Amino acid sequence: MTAFYLYPLWLRLWHWLNALIFVTLLVTGVSMHFTLNWLIPFDVAVPIHNTAGVLLTGSWLLFVIGNLWGGNGKHYLINLRTLPKDLIAQTRYYLHGIFVGAPHPFHVSAEHKLNALQTLSYVGVMYGLMPVLILSGWAFLFSTSLPETLFGIGTVWIIAIVHLVVAWMLALFLIVHSYIITTGETPTTNLKAMVTGWHKEQSSG
Amino acid sequence: MLVSPLSDPRSGFSCLAYGQCGTALRRLLLLALLALTASAFALSTAASYGAAAQTAKKSGLLKEDSRDCMRCHWMETMAYRDRETGKIVNLSIDRDAYRHSVHHELACSDCHDRGYSHYPHRTSSADEALQCVECHEEREDDGAPNLVGLHHEYEKSVHVTEEVEDFSCFSCHNPHTFHPVSAGESIAQVVAETNGTCLDCHTELLTPVPKGHEWLPRPQAHWGSVRCLDCHTPLEGRITERPSHNVLAAEDSNQLCVECHSKGSALLSQLYNYRTEQARDEKGFFAQAIYNDAYIVGMTRNPWMDWIGLGVILLMILGVAAHGYARYRFHREQETSK
Structure with missing residues (x-):
């Protein structure tokens, strides 16, 4: 059996706090967007969504700080040289190998806790989509200070569309993320790791 | 009488000096211009007369019995001060606004049908009880919209239940401009x-x-x-x-x-x-x-975007569910083969 202490306490706390904030934003956002008063009344959803949005900004900043000074940043460095090969191997595994008992093409280690697909998607989410979501959210909050139009189109409308599309994409990420974590050695291996910090595998890899 | 420069013996193409010839040409041009202007004026007058005749057909204010009224009521300053309230009561009819109003076909007497034959009008003339709802019902065949439903709504309105003094249709709607x-x-x-x-x-x-x-x-x-x-x-x-x-x-x-x-x-x-x-x-x-x-x-709130978004989410859920089920089946098969 192998065991790696992959997730320090601060990282686990951040992860679950970030997850809580994000789910709150998603539920209140959906409730507002579709006017689902039975889910959360609109006048309750708005302040919660706005507050959670501000908290998500803080959470994102913590993530960046943690990556810069907490040593976690190395996991998000993309190795462009090996990326195509790793991506293909990982995708083939998820689409085929996983059903025929093929060995996992990636082995978790203290140095590399994320496979190529994970790295790419997490970098895309945390450094691509998340800042856009956060900035567009803030733009909503201060929309009265923005120009009326941008490129001849209503500024608020552009912001709204960007916010919505990015939110849809992040909701999609959440679904995939929630499922993919069950593809470890056992369905709960990865979940347990994010709770205890320890990544344990029976096989030695 | 206008004399053509060509018939003027002092001018014409027989002129010898250049200067004289130029004057004759200028006169000719001037006359042509005059003739053009005159015909244009005649045309436009005819056109406006035609338009006026057409408007006369439409506008109730141009009907014969309305003309007597409009001799005074077209004036913007037509007003009097009410002795009781001390307020200025405007009696002027904006002809242009009336022409664009829904009642433009009606002559004055179609609504103000009694007590106005005397001039100056008697003070009692102002007490006429004009009823929009009844009048519209009577003239329904002429295309007047029925206002009964609207009246029922109005009767429940705060303007009625709070018994606002002198409140009527006319408090909000000016029939001459509506x-x-x-x-x-x-x-x-x-x-x-x-x-x-x-x-x-x-x-x-x-x-x-x-x-x-x-x-x-x-x-x-x-x-x-x-x-x-x-x-x-x-x-x-x-x-x-x-x-x-x-x-x-x-x-x-x-x-x-x-x-x-x-x-x-x-x-x-x-x-x-x-x-x-x-x-x-x-x-x-x-x-x-x-x-x-x-x-x-x-x-x-663009329905297309919502449907696309929800569709993609649903497909993804179905996709991972199918993936998960296939994994489960493989796992079960392996278990049984062991």
């Missing part, structure tokens, strides 16, 4: 016009933050794009053609932001339907499709 919303009018114009009717009496609301509207963010911005009636009439039983006449008291009025700022907004639907048509005319189909069902909070 006209429905025309297609060319912008939303801002429609809103300004209808809200102007309310604010004519409710002058206490003409402040930056009007009394009772403190809860409303950016009240002036709202008032520029939303009619008072959109919030101050009941949500139920609305129709697109006209706003309800059941004007609600402040405490009963709608204060729920989401009623406007959401899809299928009942509050905005009347004006919104109008806005949609107008947007299609002005911006074209594509822009209208993008802005379709736009609302302010979120502003992205």
Whole structure:
């Protein structure tokens, strides 16, 4: 059996706090967007969504700080040289190998806790989509200070569309993320790791 | 009598000197210009006479018995001071506004049918009881819209239940100028016009933050794009053609932001339907499709985007569910083979 202490306490706390904030934003956002008063009344959803949005900004900043000074940043460095090969191997595994008992093409280690697909998607989410979501959210909050139009189109409308599309994409990420974590050695291996910090595998890899 | 320069022996093409020839040509040109102007004037006069004749057919003010009235009532200064109230009563009829009003075909005597044959009119003439609802019922065959339903709404309105003194149709509607919303009018114009009717009496609301509207963010911005009636009439039983006449008291009025700022907004639907048509005319189909069902909070209520978004999410859920099921099957097979 192998065991790696992959997730320090601060990282686990951040992860679950970030997850809580994000789910709150998603539920209140959906409730507002579709006017689902039975889910959360609109006048309750708005302040919660706005507050959670501000908290998500803080959470994102913590993530960046943690990556810069907490040593976690190395996991998000993309190795462009090996990326195509790793991506293909990982995708083939998820689409085929996983059903025929093929060995996992990636082995978790203290140095590399994320496979190529994970790295790419997490970098895309945390450094691509998340800042856009956060900035567009803030733009909503201060929309009265923005120009009326941008490129001849209503500024608020552009912001709204960007916010919505990015939110849809992040909701999609959440679904995939929630499922993919069950593809470890056992369905709960990865979940347990994010709770205890320890990544344990029976096989030695 | 005009004399042609050609017939003038002092001019003509037999002129010897260049200067003389130039003068004759100038005269010729001047005359041609005069003739052109005269014929143009004659044409335009004929055209305007034709237009006037056509208008005469349409406008009730040009009917014979109306002409006597309009000899005085066309004047802008036509007014008197009421002895009891001390207020100036305007008696002037804006002919242009009347021509564009819904009643433009009616002659004065069609409504003011008694007591006006004497001049000066007797004071009792002013006591005529003009009834919009009855008159419209009587003239339904002539195309007058039935106002009975509207009257029922009006009877429930705060203007009636609170027994506002001397309140009648005419408190809000001037029959000499009243006209429905025309297609060319912008939303801002429609809103300004209808809200102007309310604010004519409710002058206490003409402040930056009007009394009772403190809860409303950016009240002036709202008032520029939303009619008072959109919030101050009941949500139920609305129709697109006209706003309800059941004007609600402040405490009963709608204060729920989401009623406007959401899809299928009942509050905005009347004006919104109008806005949609107008947007299609002005911006074209594509822009209208993008802005379709736009609302302010979120502003992205585009059904297509929602369906695509929900579709992709659903497909993804189905995809991972199928993936998970296949894994489970493989796992079971392995277990049994062991």
